[in-house]
Amino acid sequence: xxxxxxxxxxxxxxxxxxxxxxxxxxxxxxxxxxxxxxxxxxxxxxxxxxxxxxxxxxxxxxxxxxxxxxxxxxxxxxxxxxxxxxxxxxxxxxxxxxxxxxxxxxxxxxxxxxxxxxxxxxxxxxxxxxxxxxxxxxxxxxxxxxxxxxxxxxxxxxxxxxxxxxxxxxxxxxxxxxxxxxxxxxxxxxxxxxxxxxxxxxxxxxxxxxxxxxxxxxxxxxxxxxxxxxxxxxxxxxxxxxxxxxxxxxxxxxxxx
Amino acid sequence: xxxxxxxxxxxxxxxxxxxxxxxxxxxxxxxxxxxxxxxxxxxxxxxxxxxxxxxxxxxxxxxxxxxxxxxxxxxxxxxxxxxxxxxxxxxxxxxxxxxxxxxxxxxxxxxxxxxxxxxxxxxxxxxxxxxxxxxxxxxxxxxxxxxxxxxxxxxxxxxxxxxxxxxxxxxxxxxxxxxxxxxxxxxxxxxxxxxxxxxxxxxxxxxxxxxxxxxxxxxxxxxxxxxxxxxxxxxxxxxxxxxxxxxxxxxxxxxxx
DNA sequence: TCGAATTTGTGCGTATGTATC
DNA sequence: GGATACATACGCACAAATTCG
Numbered sequence: 001x002x003x004x005x006x007x008x009x010x011x012x013x014x015x016x017x018x019x020x021x022x023x024x025x026x027x028x029x030x031x032x033x034x035x036x037x038x039x040x041x042x043x044x045x046x047x048x049x050x051x052x053x054x055x056x057x058x059x060x061x062x063x064x065x066x067x068x069x070x071x072x073x074x075x076x077x078x079x080x081x082x083x084x085x086x087x088x089x090x091x092x093x094x095x096x097x098x099x100x101x102x103x104x105x106x107x108x109x110x111x112x113x114x115x116x117x118x119x120x121x122x123x124x125x126x127x128x129x130x131x132x133x134x135x136x137x138x139x140x141x142x143x144x145x146x147x148x149x150x151x152x153x154x155x156x157x158x159x160x161x162x163x164x165x166x167x168x169x170x171x172x173x174x175x176x177x178x179x180x181x182x183x184x185x186x187x188x189x190x191x192x193x194x195x196x197x198x199x200x201x202x203x204x205x206x207x208x209x210x211x212x213x214x215x216x217x218x219x220x221x222x223x224x225x226x227x228x229x230x231x232x233x234x235x236x237x238x239x240x241x242x243x244x245x246x247x248x249x250x251x252x253x254x255x256x257x
Numbered sequence: 258x259x260x261x262x263x264x265x266x267x268x269x270x271x272x273x274x275x276x277x278x279x280x281x282x283x284x285x286x287x288x289x290x291x292x293x294x295x296x297x298x299x300x301x302x303x304x305x306x307x308x309x310x311x312x313x314x315x316x317x318x319x320x321x322x323x324x325x326x327x328x329x330x331x332x333x334x335x336x337x338x339x340x341x342x343x344x345x346x347x348x349x350x351x352x353x354x355x356x357x358x359x360x361x362x363x364x365x366x367x368x369x370x371x372x373x374x375x376x377x378x379x380x381x382x383x384x385x386x387x388x389x390x391x392x393x394x395x396x397x398x399x400x401x402x403x404x405x406x407x408x409x410x411x412x413x414x415x416x417x418x419x420x421x422x423x424x425x426x427x428x429x430x431x432x433x434x435x436x437x438x439x440x441x442x443x444x445x446x447x448x449x450x451x452x453x454x455x456x457x458x459x460x461x462x463x464x465x466x467x468x469x470x471x472x473x474x475x476x477x478x479x480x481x482x483x484x485x486x487x488x489x490x491x492x493x494x495x496x497x498x499x500x501x502x503x504x505x506x507x508x509x510x511x512x513x514x
Numbered sequence: 515t516c517g518a519a520t521t522t523g524t525g526c527g528t529a530t531g532t533a534t535c
Numbered sequence: 536g537g538a539t540a541c542a543t544a545c546g547c548a549c550a551a552a553t554t555c556g
Contacts (some may be wrong), residue, residue: 520552
């Protein structure tokens with residue numbers, strides 16, 4: 001039976017557990033009592049405990065391991081590597097403007113295709129829905145394993161008939177958007193990035209090696225030329241577990257009255 | 258019984274439902290069949306359907322309303338307002354360097370206290386754990402309702418004995434970090450921001466008016482002076498449902514070989 | 515005004531799958 | 536294989552919210 005009172009049982013339990021973690025009663029690495037024990041302690045059903053623990057697992061506070069000697073543990077804060085997104089890097093050569101730090105990263109172009117723009121992409125590029133685009137899929141590899149993926153879109157109308165129509169073909173293959181656009185007389189002056197939290201699907205999480213958490217960051221990046229026209233846009237999918245996406249901005253000088 | 262096969266039932270159901278939404282079979286506003294109907298269609302248990310629907314609700318794809326005439330509906334894409342994070346804005350006056358667009362926003366300082374630095378904050382500021390800090394809590398209000406919250410930390414050692422020791426007191430109250438630090442001879446030259454996906458707790462979601470989805474972005478922002486020393490750091494909590502956090506970066510000129 | 519009907523939300527018990535030691 | 540503990544799954548009961556007559 002549900003409670004006649006305010007707070008649902010599973011939230012009450014989740015609250016209690018969260019307190020013990022944040023106030024240090026249960027330090028990092030501490031093993032929680034198993035389900036039957038929690039059921040007894042809080043005097044609720046087994047599924048209620050499960051729901052509470054699931055909630056905290058989703059928040060990244062707990063981590064469950066199966067098997068004998070397994071259990072639910074207070075999770076260590078993630079050790080993530082920085083993924084810098086600075087003004088100088090954003091437009092730099094090197095394909096994606098992505099330069100993971102502290103490791104030998106390799107970027108691999110998966111596939112390139114000429115496809116009609118889906119609605120969202122068309123909106124970001126400021127072109128007609130269904131207009132042709134060159135779509136390129138990238139994987140960023142570390143030790144031959146993908147750690148982030150990206151999909152880039154360029155309006156076909158911009159590069160059609162030029163040597164740079166294919167990002168991964170021609171004389172400037174792999175030289176990056178800015179250099180390629182410069183080759184055909186287009187000056188890229190601005191980049192915007194919109195990072196959004198996303199829930200990774202199981203396949204995505206597995207591909208990207210994110211075992212514990214399925215949270216990720218989807219960065220919508222768009223390059224603009226000097227007239228404000230969008231010349232390229234990309235979806236960059238970053239597993240949160242492995243990266244610190246770091247924006248480095250210069251600060252304006254302090255105004256003095 | 259669980260499946261002896263690859264994908265769990267609830268994920269299979271979630272997948273199927275997600276497809277119908279994204280491919281337009283079920284447009285925005287469409288009412289899903291109720292639980293018993295879905296149970297019948299997918300030939301699974303009631304809780305399995307619930308789990309699948311809950312998953313998609315958490316992703317913000319579905320929205321459930323209780324009661325007669327209620328049901329589960331395909332949710333309209335969020336109308337998000339841009340929250341620009343540009344180089345010029347990041348260090349600008351105006352307390353947080355936050356300037357939500359398209360609305361009359363008001364920033365309210367909740368409370369200021371002198372407290373010992375918790376481990377994570379100490380690490381970000383590069384000071385001893387437990388060293389004293391001035392902590393200030395902010396709410397950004399729109400129409401008197403909070404839409405994002407922030408907690409700012411400054412080393413007490415920096416501002417102790419100066420007129421700007423309290424961010425919200427003294428001659429430069431509310432003028433922002435850069436201006437206040439300039440007043441005591443500290444030049445802020447860099448800002449870094451690390452946006453991380455977080456799962457909002459229920460209370461947070463409710464406070465921030467994010468009813469449907471509980472995904473958010475926690476931005477760790479740190480101001481540095483010209484010597485590279487951290488002079489302030491803040492946690493800015495943004496409900497993803499309501500904001501597009503937008504970084505606007507200048508692009509480096511294309512290098513020509 | 516008020517109860518009936520509908521639909522989601524919460525809760526329990528139990529059985530079995532699966533990973534790990 | 537055995538033991539352990541979480542993961543998935545089912546069925547059921549009832550609570551709470553909301554609309555409709």
